[in-house]
Amino acid sequence: MIDIHCHILPGLDDGARTMDEALSMARIAAADGIQRIVASAHITPGVYDNSPDGIVSAAGVFDDRLKEEGIPVRIIPGADVRMTPEMIGNDGSYLRINRDTPYLLFEFPHGLIPPGSDRLVAALRGRGLVPVITHPERNLELQRHPEKLEAFVKMGCLVQITAMSLTGEFGPRALAVSERYLKDGWVDLIATDAHDTIKRPPILSRAVRRAEELVGAVAARAMVLETPERIVGPI
Template identity: 45%
Template sequence: MIDLHCHILPGIDDGPETLNEAIQMCHLSYQDGIRVIVATPHLLNGVYQISPETILNRVQELNTALSSTSQSPIRILPGADVHFSKDLPKALEEGRILTVGQSGKFLFLEFPFQGIPYRAEEVLFQLLGKGITPIITHPERSLEILKNPKRYYEMVRMGCLGQVTAMSLTGEFGSGVKGVAEKLLKHRLIHFIASDGHSIHRRPPILSSALRRAEKMVGREEAYRMVTEYPQAILEGKKPDVPDPLPI
């Protein structure tokens, strides 16, 4: 399996504090069946001052550390959990944003939990026009999407993709979030399941439990595509062949 969204890099955001903790997270992921992790520290969130260069260096350091142990032959790739801003297109041009796997094609995009900014669709349209497909992270945890899922549906119709957090499907964020996650899955508005892992205990980097839940909504084959075929396409710089969204 491929975990497209994980805060695995040590000492860089609210993920693991030490290299040893990051390695332990990788061991846990490997035991769960994950073989590739995309490191996605917070970027442009106004809290952590992180540059793409820092992310690339930390990814290399973690891969080097992992290569010294045969316990978990897992591969770490660079990415970022980019927080929404109307200046995103400019930040891209200035090289302040890291795309998924440095493909230059896909961008993880996190909206504020409280709501989606007014005219956010204009920014999405600009990104799509530049050949960048936004992957909207954990839409099920957005208060606005909870109240108005149709707005998110229209974003997917525009060409955006969506990623659900594993623990949303297993109920750790509460029944409300779980219900929205299931609804979005049933309406083919989710294309990836990722851990959004932060630590061994607080938010572990595992996918198997959520995968079993997703099977009940979309079937076994489609659920597995969300952690294998679809993320692999992203890493190859190709847009996955996903089902058409259903009106919500």
């Protein structure tokens, strides 16, 4: 499997705090059958001011360390990009998945979908980019009005739900909305959005089993293998 969204790089955000913790996360991922991880540090202006170059270099250092340790997981640079007006017109303010692909992880603020989001997405699409909307099932406005996601699906965004939403650990609303989106055929990807080894570990398999019950084995597998592979490219 390939995990498209994971806060595994040590010290860059609220994910792994130390190299030891990051290595432990990678061991958990490997044991779960995850072979590649997009290390998607937060880029949230004023909160996590990570630069694309900084993430790329940290991802390279961590990937080398995994090789040294014999942990069979490869690291791909990416970023968890908070939706902000600065995204338009500033190529340096975000990092695409694996640097030069058209895909970028795109996070709405937790509480709402800001007015003008559709115009921002349209502008990104107009530049040939494909926003991957992260965990819409955890967004409070979409929990109240799940149908509001459709406009973004129609604009060509991909949709990523969080594995732990589908296993109920983000509460009944996130569970219900993720199930609904799966049944509606709006979900392209399942990712861990892992931050540590205990509360939010990098485990996909449990959610995949649940997705299989809802959409069948072929579609569920595509959400953690074929579709992420299309995004990150071959090894």
